[in-house]
Amino acid sequence: MIKHMILRNILYRPVRTLITIIAVGVEVTLVLTVVGLTSGMLSDTAKRIEGIGADIMVQPPSASVFMAFSGAPMPIEIGQRLAQIKNVQAVAPVLLQFNSTNGLDIIYGIDPVTFGQVSGGFVFHAGHELQAADDILVDDWYAKGRKVEVGDTLHVLGHDFHVAGIVEHGKGARLFVLMSTLQDLSGARDKASVFFIRCDKPEQTEKVIGLISALLPHYEVRPLRDYMSLMTSSNLPGLKTFIDSMIWLAAAIGFLVILLSMYTTIIERTREIGVLKSLGASRSYVVRVILSETTALCVAGIVLGFGMSYGVRMLFLAVFPTLTILITPIWLLKAAGLAIVGGWLGATYPAWLASRKDPIEALAYE
Amino acid sequence: MGVPSVGSKLEPILKTENLWKVFRAGSLDVAALRGINLDIFAGEFVSVMGPSGCGKSTLLHVIGGLARASRGRVLLDGNDLTSLGDAGRTLLRRHKVGFVFQRFNLLPTLDARGNIALAQHIHGDGFDPHRFDVVTQMLGLRERLEHRPSELSGGEQQRVAIARAIINEPKIVLADEPTGNLDTKNSENVLGLLRQLNKDLGQTIVMITHNPEAAAYGTRVLHMRDGLVVDGAAAN
Numbered sequence: 001m002i003k004h005m006i007l008r009n010i011l012y013r014p015v016r017t018l019i020t021i022i023a024v025g026v027e028v029t030l031v032l033t034v035v036g037l038t039s040g041m042l043s044d045t046a047k048r049i050e051g052i053g054a055d056i057m058v059q060p061p062s063a064s065v066f067m068a069f070s071g072a073p074m075p076i077e078i079g080q081r082l083a084q085i086k087n088v089q090a091v092a093p094v095l096l097q098f099n100s101t102n103g104l105d106i107i108y109g110i111d112p113v114t115f116g117q118v119s120g121g122f123v124f125h126a127g128h129e130l131q132a133a134d135d136i137l138v139d140d141w142y143a144k145g146r147k148v149e150v151g152d153t154l155h156v157l158g159h160d161f162h163v164a165g166i167v168e169h170g171k172g173a174r175l176f177v178l179m180s181t182l183q184d185l186s187g188a189r190d191k192a193s194v195f196f197i198r199c200d201k202p203e204q205t206e207k208v209i210g211l212i213s214a215l216l217p218h219y220e221v222r223p224l225r226d227y228m229s230l231m232t233s234s235n236l237p238g239l240k241t242f243i244d245s246m247i248w249l250a251a252a253i254g255f256l257v258i259l260l261s262m263y264t265t266i267i268e269r270t271r272e273i274g275v276l277k278s279l280g281a282s283r284s285y286v287v288r289v290i291l292s293e294t295t296a297l298c299v300a301g302i303v304l305g306f307g308m309s310y311g312v313r314m315l316f317l318a319v320f321p322t323l324t325i326l327i328t329p330i331w332l333l334k335a336a337g338l339a340i341v342g343g344w345l346g347a348t349y350p351a352w353l354a355s356r357k358d359p360i361e362a363l364a365y366e
Numbered sequence: 367m368g369v370p371s372v373g374s375k376l377e378p379i380l381k382t383e384n385l386w387k388v389f390r391a392g393s394l395d396v397a398a399l400r401g402i403n404l405d406i407f408a409g410e411f412v413s414v415m416g417p418s419g420c421g422k423s424t425l426l427h428v429i430g431g432l433a434r435a436s437r438g439r440v441l442l443d444g445n446d447l448t449s450l451g452d453a454g455r456t457l458l459r460r461h462k463v464g465f466v467f468q469r470f471n472l473l474p475t476l477d478a479r480g481n482i483a484l485a486q487h488i489h490g491d492g493f494d495p496h497r498f499d500v501v502t503q504m505l506g507l508r509e510r511l512e513h514r515p516s517e518l519s520g521g522e523q524q525r526v527a528i529a530r531a532i533i534n535e536p537k538i539v540l541a542d543e544p545t546g547n548l549d550t551k552n553s554e555n556v557l558g559l560l561r562q563l564n565k566d567l568g569q570t571i572v573m574i575t576h577n578p579e580a581a582a583y584g585t586r587v588l589h590m591r592d593g594l595v596v597d598g599a600a601a602n
Contacts, residue, residue, distance in 0.1 A: 001487035005476060005484065275472075278430075278465045278467075278471075280463075280489065281488050359432045360427050363432075
């Protein structure tokens with residue numbers, strides 16, 4: 001009976017119902033999109049770094065796990081000293097640079113020979129290896145998303161590059177240029193942001209890390225196998241705060257809309273509440289009716305929010321094809337839980353108000 | 367949890383002893399009921415008449431457990447309402463009292479069937495299809511059950527309200543000006559139904575009315591003035 005009554009109540013005021021459902025849907029979408037975008041980007045970056053195939057990465061002292069944040073303060077000569085360490089098979093210095101032209105990308109400045117020794121080389125879909133100073137390699141995702149073909153001119157970092165090849169994705173970045181070119185463009189001559197190291201035997205990784213740490217005290221020396229676990233929002237300064245803020249903002253939207261919606265509902269239905277009480281409905285019955293109605297609205301909003309989230313993801317990927325937005329089951333559950341709890345909190349005061357109404361005053365309400 | 371029936375055939379179904387209800391209006395105390403003593407026996411149809419402001423509706427609210435008495439006692443089927451808190455009076459209303467209001471007070475979102483079934487749901491014994499059929503048949507509502515209040519005439523709405531009031535077989539039905547919003551024909555129809563309920567089912571009814579013709583449908587008429595029953599208090 002309560003279900004029937006709730007359904008009737010919801011359908012009786014379609015505009016308010018629709019607005020409430022949309023607001024809860026926006027709340028869910030906001031949470032899923034923000035979290036999906038950040039975790040997707042982090043996960044994608046981590047996978048690509050792991051895909052390089054190195055065993056160890058060396059960064060300057062106090063460098064962030066997010067390599068592009070650390071600039072390029074390491075002399076390139078360090079690479080030669082690292083190469084002399086026992087069990088080190090190959091060392092690839094890489095210079096990293098942000099590119100904000102036509103989107104946000106990280107460009108790797110590499111030496112094709114050493115990068116190939118560490119990574120096993122690129123798999124080419126088309127074109128050839130970096131040769132000339134203004135050559136650039138793009139990965140297949142970038143090429144597909146931006147409709148780039150071999151021979152095209154790509155304007156990045158204020159410079160026109162010639163697309164020399166399209167390579168399989170998953171080798172650290174989506175754009176690769178010669179290290180010397182990037183050093184010139186970024187004013188970091190003879191500098192590198194990170195050294196990727198390949199050991200002759202993977203089981204020697206810990207030992208090599210110890211030797212590197214002895215050689216370069218205070219430098220950040222990390223095994224690549226741990227990299228995925230380090231790529232979390234809590235390791236990026238401000239990111240977790242940003243995500244938390246967005247989640248709270250979304251929850252606040254849901255809370256306030258439900259509060260307002262149910263409050264006006266209670267005012268409108270004052271006489272109906274008086275009728276329920278005259279029929280012997282207890283306070284808990286009235287509260288149950290209000291909270292059940294809230295739950296129904298939230299569930300509808302959650303379903304809409306899930307749909308909107310996937311819609312937004314499709315839209316994002318259509319506009320920014322290289323983005324990764326991760327909508328995971330655990331975050332679907334969390335977003336749904338947040339919407340339900342926020343809704344209940346928002347409905348608590350109106351429900352309490354309704355349950356406390358004096359039946360005679362309520363019945364006399366015009 | 368049901369409310370125990372502790373009354374007997376010798377005891378009135380409703381009894382008030384020195385019943386007072388005082389309202390606070392600013393700094394003034396206004397007494398709406400001034401020591402009412404009243405006995406209503408099972409199977410009676412009692413009409414309560416009196417001028418506006420004499421305390422008729424207040425009396426109905428207090429004996430129905432919608433409001434708490436300021437002083438005195440109300441015994442409904444042996445249960446002392448004045449000793450009950452809000453939850454206790456709620457329980458008593460649920461199991462012992464049926465209300466019929468002047469403005470019908472049907473839920474606009476539900477159809478007639480839903481409005482009647484809602485009372486059964488709140489009562490807690492679940493939907494009783496037999497009782498539902500008997501009541502709706504008696505009140506001539508069988509063809510109107512799928513209609514919402516806005517699709518029903520005033521007389522039909524009041525018949526739905528009466529069905530809702532009696533669906534759980536309450537000990538007493540309290541009707542507050544049940545014909546106040548109806549035309550003459552519908553008024554006669556509704557009053558006839560109340561009398562039929564009283565005669566055929568032995569339903570105890572207390573009805574408030576301004577109208578002497580309506581009051582005449584009752585088996586006893588009480589007159590109130592200034593918060594007191596001034597005439598007809600004793601049962602025949």
